[in-house]
Amino acid sequence: MGPLIPNGVIPIEWDNIIAILIGIVFGFVLEASGFSSSRKLAGVFYGYDFAVLKVFFTAALVAVIGVYYMDYLGYLDINQLYVHPLYLWGAIIGGVIMGVGFVAGGFCPGTSLCAVAIGKIDAIVYVGGIMVGIFIFSELYPLFQPIYEGYFYGNVTLEDSLGINPYWFVFIFSIIAIVAFVISDMVRKKTKKIFY
Amino acid sequence: MKKELKQKSKHIYWNPYYGGFLLGILILFTFYLTGRGLGASGAMKSSVVSIVESIAPTHAEESTYYSKFMNEDESPMKNWLVFETLGVLIGAFISGGLNGRIGWRIQRSPKITSKRRLIFALGGGVLFGLGAQIARGCTSGAALSGMAVLSTGGFITMLAIFGSAYATAYFFRKNWI
Numbered sequence: 001m002g003p004l005i006p007n008g009v010i011p012i013e014w015d016n017i018i019a020i021l022i023g024i025v026f027g028f029v030l031e032a033s034g035f036s037s038s039r040k041l042a043g044v045f046y047g048y049d050f051a052v053l054k055v056f057f058t059a060a061l062v063a064v065i066g067v068y069y070m071d072y073l074g075y076l077d078i079n080q081l082y083v084h085p086l087y088l089w090g091a092i093i094g095g096v097i098m099g100v101g102f103v104a105g106g107f108c109p110g111t112s113l114c115a116v117a118i119g120k121i122d123a124i125v126y127v128g129g130i131m132v133g134i135f136i137f138s139e140l141y142p143l144f145q146p147i148y149e150g151y152f153y154g155n156v157t158l159e160d161s162l163g164i165n166p167y168w169f170v171f172i173f174s175i176i177a178i179v180a181f182v183i184s185d186m187v188r189k190k191t192k193k194i195f196y
Numbered sequence: 197m198k199k200e201l202k203q204k205s206k207h208i209y210w211n212p213y214y215g216g217f218l219l220g221i222l223i224l225f226t227f228y229l230t231g232r233g234l235g236a237s238g239a240m241k242s243s244v245v246s247i248v249e250s251i252a253p254t255h256a257e258e259s260t261y262y263s264k265f266m267n268e269d270e271s272p273m274k275n276w277l278v279f280e281t282l283g284v285l286i287g288a289f290i291s292g293g294l295n296g297r298i299g300w301r302i303q304r305s306p307k308i309t310s311k312r313r314l315i316f317a318l319g320g321g322v323l324f325g326l327g328a329q330i331a332r333g334c335t336s337g338a339a340l341s342g343m344a345v346l347s348t349g350g351f352i353t354m355l356a357i358f359g360s361a362y363a364t365a366y367f368f369r370k371n372w373i
Contacts, residue, residue: 063227084345
C-alpha cells in the first residue's frame with residue numbers, strides 16, 4: 001500500500017533518483033504548457049490568457065480526485081500523506097506578498113526555473129531576487145518569527161477545519177472549476193488580444 | 197519552409213487541460229511514491245542556506261533560521277527538493293529544445309524597456325522569496341500540493357496569492373498590457 005517509499009515498498013536509496021525523474025516530468029509539463037513565458041502567465045490577471053487558471057485547477061482536481069479514489073480503493077493511505085500545515089497568518093500574509101511578487105515579476109518559483117532552463121534573462125534575475133528575498137527573511141527572522149511560528153492549527157485538512165465531507169467538497173470544487181473555465185473563456189473573448 | 201515551420205511552432209503550447217491533467221497525474225504519482233507533493237522554492241532556500249554556510253559558517257550556525265536546515269554531516273544541498281529542481285531544469289530544457297524555444301532573451305512587453313522589465317523581475321522575485329518563507333511554501337509546495345490533499349493551509353495560501361495578485365494587477369498593468 002502506498003505511499004511506497006515511506007512504507008519501504010521501494011527502497012529509500014531510490015528517493016533522490018525518483019526526485020530527479022519526477023522533476024524532469026514536472027519541468028517538461030510546465031514548459032510545454034507555456035509556463036516558461038511570463039507574459040502568458042500574467043495573462044490570467046488581465047484576462048487575455050487563462051492558461052494558469054486552467055492548468056492549475058485541472059491539476060489540483062485530477063490530483064485530489066486521484067488521491068481520494070486511490071485511498072478508497074485501498075492503494076494509498078491518505079493518513080500517511082504530508083498535509084501542508086496551517087499557520088493562519090503566515091499563510092495569509094505570505095500569500096499576499098507572493099501575489100504582488102507574482103504580478104510584478106510574472107513568475108512563481110517553479111515557472112521561473114522553467115524559464116531559466118530555456119535562457120530567459122528576466123527569469124534568471126527573478127530567481128536571483130527570490131534568493132535575495134529568502135536571505136532577507138532569514139536575516140530578519142526574529143522579526144517574522146511570531147507569524148512564522150504562531151497561529152498554528154496543525155496539519156489540518158478542510159475536513160478537520162470546516163467539518164465538511166471531503167467527497168462533497170471535491171464534487172463542489174469540480175463544479176466551481178468548470179464554471180470558472182467557462183467564464184474565463186467568455187472573458188477572454190471580450191478582452192483585447194495581446195500578442196506575445 | 198523548414199524555418200517557417202519552426203517559427204510557427206515556437207509559441208504553440210499544449211492544450212491547458214491536457215497539461216493540467218498530466219500535471220495532476222504527476223502530483224498523484226508523487227504522493228503515491230513519496231507521501232509528499234512537489235516543490236520549487238525549497239531548493240532555492242537550500243541554496244541560500246548553503247551559500248551563507250560556506251561564506252559565514254559561524255553566522256549561519258548562530259542564526260535561528262539557517263540552523264534549522266543545517267546538519268553537521270550533510271550539505272543542505274543533499275535534499276529531495278534540490279534533486280527534483282535539477283530535474284525541473286532538465287525537463288524544461290528538453291521541452292524548450294524540442295520546440296525551438298531556447299535562446300538568451302529578455303521577454304517583455306514592447307511598451308516597456310528591458311531595464312524596467314529586469315527591475316520589476318528582481319523586485320517581484322524578492323517579494324515572492326520573502327512571501328514563500330513566511331507561508332512555508334510557494335504555489336507548488338503550499339498551494340498546489342496542499343490542495344491535492346485538501347490542506348486548509350494550502351487553500352488559504354492559494355486564495356491569498358491569487359486574491360492579492362488580482363487586487364494589485366491594476367498597478368502593474370503597464371508591464372503586461
